[in-house]
Amino acid sequence: xxxxxxxxxxxxxxxxxxxxxxxxxxxxAANEVGNLKDAAGxxxxxxxxSILGTVPKIKLPGGSPTDDGQHVKVEIDRxxxxxxxxxxxxxxxxxHVGDKITVSWDINDTEGDTDATGLTKKTIKxxxxxxQNKSNGRELQGDGTNGSDSYxxxxxxxxxxxxxxxxxxxxxxxxxxxxxxxxxDLSTDAGGGSDSDDIPEGPVVDDELxxxxxxxxxxxxxxxxxxxxxxxxxxxxxxxxxxxxxGNRTYDSGIDxxxxxxxxxxxxxxxxSATAATSGDSSVENKDLVIPATNADAxxxxxxxxxxxxxxxxxxxKYKRK
Numbered sequence: 533x534x535x536x537x538x539x540x541x542x543x544x545x546x547x548x549x550x551x552x553x554x555x556x557x558x559x560x561a562a563n564e565v566g567n568l569k570d571a572a573g574x575x576x577x578x579x580x581x582s583i584l585g586t587v588p589k590i591k592l593p594g595g596s597p598t599d600d601g602q603h604v605k606v607e608i609d610r611x612x613x614x615x616x617x618x619x620x621x622x623x624x625x626x627x628h629v630g631d632k633i634t635v636s637w638d639i640n641d642t643e644g645d646t647d648a649t650g651l652t653k654k655t656i657k658x659x660x661x662x663x664q665n666k667s668n669g670r671e672l673q674g675d676g677t678n679g680s681d682s683y684x685x686x687x688x689x690x691x692x693x694x695x696x697x698x699x700x701x702x703x704x705x706x707x708x709x710x711x712x713x714x715x716x717d718l719s720t721d722a723g724g725g726s727d728s729d730d731i732p733e734g735p736v737v738d739d740e741l742x743x744x745x746x747x748x749x750x751x752x753x754x755x756x757x758x759x760x761x762x763x764x765x766x767x768x769x770x771x772x773x774x775x776x777x778x779g780n781r782t783y784d785s786g787i788d789x790x791x792x793x794x795x796x797x798x799x800x801x802x803x804x805s806a807t808a809a810t811s812g813d814s815s816v817e818n819k820d821l822v823i824p825a826t827n828a829d830a831x832x833x834x835x836x837x838x839x840x841x842x843x844x845x846x847x848x849x850k851y852k853r854k
Contacts, residue, residue: 582706585643585705585706586642587711588641588645588700588701588702588705589601589639589640589710590637590639590640590652590698590700590710590713591638592605592637592638593636594638595638597642601700602724603715603725604637604724605636605637605726606635606719606726606729607633607635608634610625612631613629616630622732625732626732627694627731627735628685628736628737629686631685632683633682633683633684633694633718639700640700641702645702647700647701652699652701654679654701655701656696656697657696658671658672658696659697660689660693660695661693662693663693664716664723665716666714672689685736690738691738691853692735693716693719694717696713696714698713717735719733719735734852734853740775740776740777741773741776742774742775742776742783743771743772743851744773744774745770745848746772747768749767754782763823763847764823765823765842766824767823768821768822769820769822769847771792773791773851774788774792777789794853795851796817796853796854798813798818798849798850799817799847800812801834801842801845802847803844803846805843806840806843808837810834810836810840811845812834815832815833815835816833821847824842826841827839827840827841829841830842
C-alpha cells in the first residue's frame with residue numbers, strides 16, 4: 533500500500549518538473565532581442581545618411597518648374613534722364629546714364645522651400661563687363677547697398693554691359709543654398725534678360741561718342757558738321773567713331789580715343805536721289821564706301837537705286853556696339 537502511493541507521487545512530481553522545464557524557456561524566448569512583442573521593449577538600429585532635397589534655383593516670376601534658372605525679369609525706369617520717359621527709338625531705349633534697372637525672380641524648389649525674407653536678394657552683385665563674354669568684370673554698388681534688386685546707371689558705367697550675380701537661397705530645406713548664377717548682359721536673352729522686353733541689346737550708351745565721316749582725299753573736314761560741302765562720285769569715304777573726352781566735337785589725337793573697331797556700322801544713303809527719289813541702307817558694312825562713278829554701278833552699293841543712281845543722296849551711318 534505504501535509502495536504504490538510513493539510510486540504515484542514520484543510520477544506526478546516528475547511530470548510537473550518536465551512541464552516546468554519546457555514552459556520557462558518558452559516564456560523567456562518571447563522576450564529575446566529579435567522577437568520583441570512588448571511595445572515598451574523597442575530597440576533601435578544605427579542611422580543612415582540624412583535625407584537630401586534638391587538644390588534651390590531661380591526662375592522667372594510665375595515661370596514653370598522647367599525654367600532653366602538663368603534669367604531674371606528686367607524692368608527699366610528712364611525718368612532719370614532727359615526725355616527718357618518718352619523714349620521711342622531703339623537708340624533712346626538703350627541703357628543710358630540715369631536709367632534705373634530693377635530685377636525680379638521666383639524661387640524654384642521641388643520640395644516647396646521658400647525665401648520669404650529675401651535671403652537671395654542679399655546675394656546680388658551688380659556687374660559691369662566690357663563685353664558679352666564677361667571680360668574685365670567689376671562690381672557695381674546697388675542702390676543703397678550691396679544686395680539691392682535695383683541699380684541706377686552712373687557716368688562711369690558708359691560702355692558697360694550690365695550684368696548680375698545672384699545665388700538662390702531658401703529658409704528651409706537641405707540644401708538651402710544653390711549655385712551662383714552669373715548673368716553677363718541683362719539687355720539680352722542670352723545674357724540673362726530677354727529679347728522681348730523694352731531694352732534693346734547693347735551696353736550703356738556712351739554719351740561721349742562722336743562720329744566723323746570724311747573724304748579719304750581730305751581727312752581734315754568732318755562732313756557731318758554741315759551740308760555745305762558736297763560729296764562726289766568716284767570718291768572714297770571713311771568713318772571714325774571716337775570718345776570725345778574734352779567735348780570739343782573734334783578728334784584730338786593723343787587725347788580722344790578711337791573706338792571704331794568696337795562698333796559695327798552700315799552706310800546709309802539718306803534723303804532722296806535727285807530725280808528718282810530713292811534712298812535706303814547700303815550693302816556696305818564695316819568698311820570704306822566708294823561712291824559709284826556711274827548710275828549703273830549704284831545698285832552695287834544701294835540695291836534700290838533708281839535711274840539716277842545715288843546722285844542727290846546724302847550719307848549717314850547706322851552703328852551699334854559689337
